Amino acid sequence: MRDTFHDELDQIGTELVDMSRMVASAMSRATSALLDADIALAEEVISDDERVDETYRDLDDRALDVLARQQPVATDLRTIVTTLRIIADLERMGDLAQHIAKVARMRYPQSAVPPELQSTIRDMGTVAGKVIAKAGAVIATQDASTAIELEKDDDAMDTLHRKLFATLLSDEWAHGVEPAIDITLIGRYYERFADHAVSVARRVVYLVTGEMPVAL
Amino acid sequence: MRDTFHDELDQIGTELVDMSRMVASAMSRATSALLDADIALAEEVISDDERVDETYRDLDDRALDVLARQQPVATDLRTIVTTLRIIADLERMGDLAQHIAKVARMRYPQSAVPPELQSTIRDMGTVAGKVIAKAGAVIATQDASTAIELEKDDDAMDTLHRKLFATLLSDEWAHGVEPAIDITLIGRYYERFADHAVSVARRVVYLVTGEMPVAL
Numbered sequence: 500m501r502d503t504f505h506d507e508l509d510q511i512g513t514e515l516v517d518m519s520r521m522v523a524s525a526m527s528r529a530t531s532a533l534l535d536a537d538i539a540l541a542e543e544v545i546s547d548d549e550r551v552d553e554t555y556r557d558l559d560d561r562a563l564d565v566l567a568r569q570q571p572v573a574t575d576l577r578t579i580v581t582t583l584r585i586i587a588d589l590e591r592m593g594d595l596a597q598h599i600a601k602v603a604r605m606r607y608p609q610s611a612v613p614p615e616l617q618s619t620i621r622d623m624g625t626v627a628g629k630v631i632a633k634a635g636a637v638i639a640t641q642d643a644s645t646a647i648e649l650e651k652d653d654d655a656m657d658t659l660h661r662k663l664f665a666t667l668l669s670d671e672w673a674h675g676v677e678p679a680i681d682i683t684l685i686g687r688y689y690e691r692f693a694d695h696a697v698s699v700a701r702r703v704v705y706l707v708t709g710e711m712p713v714a715l
Numbered sequence: 716m717r718d719t720f721h722d723e724l725d726q727i728g729t730e731l732v733d734m735s736r737m738v739a740s741a742m743s744r745a746t747s748a749l750l751d752a753d754i755a756l757a758e759e760v761i762s763d764d765e766r767v768d769e770t771y772r773d774l775d776d777r778a779l780d781v782l783a784r785q786q787p788v789a790t791d792l793r794t795i796v797t798t799l800r801i802i803a804d805l806e807r808m809g810d811l812a813q814h815i816a817k818v819a820r821m822r823y824p825q826s827a828v829p830p831e832l833q834s835t836i837r838d839m840g841t842v843a844g845k846v847i848a849k850a851g852a853v854i855a856t857q858d859a860s861t862a863i864e865l866e867k868d869d870d871a872m873d874t875l876h877r878k879l880f881a882t883l884l885s886d887e888w889a890h891g892v893e894p895a896i897d898i899t900l901i902g903r904y905y906e907r908f909a910d911h912a913v914s915v916a917r918r919v920v921y922l923v924t925g926e927m928p929v930a931l
Contacts, residue, residue, distance in 0.1 A: 563796065570786045580779065580799070587800075667892055676883055676895045683899040 504569040511562055511582060512638065518554045518589050519635030519699075525551065525596035526631060526692065530624030532603040533685070534617055536610040544600035551593035558586045574706075581706045585638065588695045588702075592631065595688045595695075602681055611681040613674050619662050623689040626656045630696035637700045641707045646700035656693040660686050720785040727778055727798060728854065734770045734805050735851030735915075739844060741767065741812035742908060746840030748819040749901070750833055752826040760816035767809035774802045790922075797922045801854065804911045804918075808847065811904045811911075818897055827897040829890050835878050839905040842872045846912035853916045857923045862916035872909040876902050 525544050532541035565571075566579045602611050612620050633649040636642065663686045666672065667679050704710075741760050748757035781787075782795045818827050828836050849865040852858065879902045882888065883895050920926075 563793075566796075567788060567792050570788075572783060572786075576783050577779075580782075583796070583799075584803075664896070667896060672892060676888060676892060679892045679895055680880065680883060680899045683896045684903065687900065687903060 504565065504571060504575065507561070507565050507569075508575075508578060508582070511558055511565070514554070514558055515582065515585060515589070516635050516639045518551070518558065518586070519631055519638060521547075521551055521554065522589050522592045522596065523628060523631040523635070525593055526599075526627045527624065529596040529599040529603070530620070530627070532600050534610060534612055534621060534624075536603065536607050538604060538607040541600040541603040541607070545597055545604065548593050548597040551590060555586055555590035555593075559583065562586065577706055581702050584702055585699050588699045592692050592695045595692045598688050599685060602685055606681065611678065611685065613678055615671070616663065616666055616682060619659055619666065620685065620689075623656065623659045623663075623686070626652050626659065627689055627692050630656070630693045634696040634699040637703045641703055643704045643708065646704045649697060649700045653693045653697045656690060660690050720781065720787060720791065723777070723781050723785075724791075724794060724798070727774060727781070730770070730774055731798065731801060731805070732851050732855045734767070734774065734802070735847055735854060737763075737767055737770065738805050738808045738812065739847040739851070741809055742815075742843045742847060743840065745812040745815040745819070746836070746843070748816050750826060750828055750837060750840075752819065752823055754820060754823040757816040757819040757823070761813055761820065764809050764813040767806060771802055771806035771809075775799065778802065793922055797918045800918055801915050804915045805850075808908050808911045811908045814904050815901060818901055822897065827894065827901065829894055831887070832879065832882055832898060835875055835882065836901065836905075839872060839875045839879075839902070842868050842875065843905055843908050846872070846909045850912040850915040853919045857919055859920045859924065862920045865913060865916045869909045869913045872906060876906050 525547060528540050529544045531537060532544060562579055562582050566576075569575075571579055605611070610617075629652045630649055633645050633652065637646050637649065663682060667682060672679070741763060744756050745760045747753060748760060778795055778798050782792075785791075787795055821827070826833075845868045846865055849861050849868065853861050853865065879898060883898060888895070
């Protein structure tokens with residue numbers, strides 16, 4: 500039979516995976532809102548971030564409470580500290596999805612993304628979906644090979660990010676400064692989103708193996 | 716006589732303040748490197764970030780070690796957890812100074828900052844110096860009134876950030892898209908730097924009072 504500590508930790512782990520799904524949904528909807536200039540969807544993502552924040556506070560409180568009551572040592576202690584850090588990463592990823600939705604809202608009824616960049620941003624949204632799904636899977640399964648795949652997705656995000664800049668700086672760019680500012684910020688938000696997903700996966704792998712994955 | 720736990724915690728606190736000075740120096744030099752297109756200074760900030768990261772790892776290890784060995788409860792436990800979070804904030808602030816230095820390096824021998832924006836960026840650098848100095852002071856003194864002042868500096872940073880965008884979007888902007896991208900990213904780095912300083916101060920105040928400061 501499991502003891503109370505491990506039951507509580509398992510429960511928090513399950514809800515962390517739920518939180519990762521909440522963040523995945525926010526990012527997916529933020530990308531759609533951005534590409535389609537969908538103001539209702541943008542508003543939804545912006546207001547739903549309060550739910551992500553509530554989940555953050557709830558899980559953070561409970562993890563601290565377990566830490567205070569159970570006085571874990573060794574691996575158990577490392578697990579709780581890692582959990583606290585992952586909760587913070589996911590909360591920040593929710594913020595980044597919200598930032599993207601805010602750009603969508605600011606430019607409505609236009610899309611902040613000019614036609615020639617729609618496919619790149621769509622691809623960045625797809626990669627964002629992959630990295631958060633894999634971060635959730637790594638939390639659930641502690642599988643290091645998924646963490647290594649996630650690093651490759653992050654490389655793909657960096658490639659897309661460079662492509663974004665190349666388009667902004669090409670002679671064909673005819674949209675001027677304001678959309679360039681939007682795209683620069685949007686690109687940064689997607690990139691940071693993937694960075695945090697990598698961070699989540701690395702934390703789990705480090706917890707399980709005591710070492711960073713080989714590919715990192 | 717203090718016990719071992721509080722001695723260790725005090726020692727970590729002192730080194731946290733040292734770390735905040737290291738980050739302050741990095742940000743100050745990054746701003747000079749950026750404004751003066753000083754490649755040597757930019758390279759120095761970029762390579763010195765490794766020292767900030769080493770300090771991060773050292774303090775993080777030691778705080779975790781204290782947590783594992785001393786099994787603190789109540790306020791002591793909250794202090795250690797808060798310390799872990801502040802260490803992470805300061806590490807990230809070091810990264811942001813490094814990012815600014817990298818923009819300076821990328822545009823050398825030009826300055827990434829056009830003449831009409833030099834004073835705004837200089838002001839952002841000044842405010843960045845204020846917020847990190849105050850964050851260090853709040854860590855050292857746990858003084859809530861300094862934390863409230865820091866919030867006002869953060870408001871000043873937001874005002875400068877908006878001024879930056881206003882210049883980029885004005886009819887007088889004659890530098891095109893590439894410098895606008897640089898300035899957008901630089902502005903974001905300064906803004907995030909101040910956000911993390913606010914976060915440090917809020918964490919300390921919350922630790923001391925159990926409540927967020929009135930002005931927050």
